[in-house]
Amino acid sequence: MSEERDDAPAGESLEAPAEPASAQGEEQAKAQLHETLLHGAPTSVERRPDSRWVYPLWGILLVSLFVAFHSATLLVWNLPGKGLSKQFNKDFLDKSYGRKYVSAARLSQSWAMFAPNPNRSNTFMRVFVEDQDGQLWDFEQDIWEEDRYPYWFYDRRGKVNRRLDGKKHYQRIYGAWVCREWERQHEGVPPKSVTFIKRWTKIPAPNQVIEKGGWNQWEAEYKQKEQETITCKTTVNAQLPPELRERYGLSPEGENDFRHVRHKTWWDKAEDERKKAERQAETEARRAKWQEEREEREAAREEQTPGKGSRGALRAKRVGSAPIDPRGPIAEPDSDDEAEVDEPEAEQSPDEGDADVGN
Numbered sequence: 001m002s003e004e005r006d007d008a009p010a011g012e013s014l015e016a017p018a019e020p021a022s023a024q025g026e027e028q029a030k031a032q033l034h035e036t037l038l039h040g041a042p043t044s045v046e047r048r049p050d051s052r053w054v055y056p057l058w059g060i061l062l063v064s065l066f067v068a069f070h071s072a073t074l075l076v077w078n079l080p081g082k083g084l085s086k087q088f089n090k091d092f093l094d095k096s097y098g099r100k101y102v103s104a105a106r107l108s109q110s111w112a113m114f115a116p117n118p119n120r121s122n123t124f125m126r127v128f129v130e131d132q133d134g135q136l137w138d139f140e141q142d143i144w145e146e147d148r149y150p151y152w153f154y155d156r157r158g159k160v161n162r163r164l165d166g167k168k169h170y171q172r173i174y175g176a177w178v179c180r181e182w183e184r185q186h187e188g189v190p191p192k193s194v195t196f197i198k199r200w201t202k203i204p205a206p207n208q209v210i211e212k213g214g215w216n217q218w219e220a221e222y223k224q225k226e227q228e229t230i231t232c233k234t235t236v237n238a239q240l241p242p243e244l245r246e247r248y249g250l251s252p253e254g255e256n257d258f259r260h261v262r263h264k265t266w267w268d269k270a271e272d273e274r275k276k277a278e279r280q281a282e283t284e285a286r287r288a289k290w291q292e293e294r295e296e297r298e299a300a301r302e303e304q305t306p307g308k309g310s311r312g313a314l315r316a317k318r319v320g321s322a323p324i325d326p327r328g329p330i331a332e333p334d335s336d337d338e339a340e341v342d343e344p345e346a347e348q349s350p351d352e353g354d355a356d357v358g359n
Helices: 022-039 057-077 083-095 098-104 157-164 168-185 206-212 242-247 266-304 308-321 335-342 350-358
Strands: 121-130 136-138 193-202 222-231
Touching: 057 083, 057 098, 083 098, 121 157, 121 168, 157 168, 168 193, 168 222
Parallel strands: none
Antiparallel strands: 121 136, 121 193, 193 222
């Protein structure tokens, strides 16, 4: 047993005082730092920076060169590509790889809508919805007869109409939204289809507008052309999903099942390529096996019919020796010719030959 200290006061414990909890210690440290930063006396610091620049010299030069190249490329890119600056524009962008840089950074833009050949027509994309009863409704997604020139506010639907013109992919996505919006506005009843119809008017030349004293495109002659038709039942994302139906107070299950968009990642594409290669390998293996079995069957058939080649050769020889009549089938040889052919001449003996000579 350990010995007790004689000099300890009465009633005092010999154990060490308990340390404060870690949480309390952290709060005290934060409080002290807070008080020091706000109410503490300022202190001088002897440490001074070694250089007046924050970044190294090589970093500053590299960033400066990049900023200069970027600025010069964008400036030359936005210059007119025709006229006096045409050759300079081409030489600079080709030699400095400016075209590749603009294309890779997605900085390309064009001023063709302003000059030298601006648009010569106004395009409007009309959207019609066919309901379950087969009746067509104008969904009013165009700005036909809505804006009067000059106007103070720009309607973004004009730009949307121009982007939708002739682009099936955009029309399919936009048509899916129209299907969902119609279903939401009509208590969950989806439409049958959405049809896009292009309407455009031709802009007259400036001299014609000056002669007539103005021009009103709403009174001008227009043309129309039907483009894409979207079926709301089969198009992806053209139906309200169950969570949106529940949010809008509709039944979770609608008439058309929601069709998800299948997103293909790099892994999905690699798997598709691997499966395609496997299918091609299996097809080539079956084809090679079928060809081998076919050759084996042909070889076995030839072995079961011996002499076929000799009979064919004899028949070809016999047919070739007979005269051919162009008016009909092969003519048979005469009996005299057969006798001459079948009976060989008798050989003369040496004695008979000598006797003939002597006579």
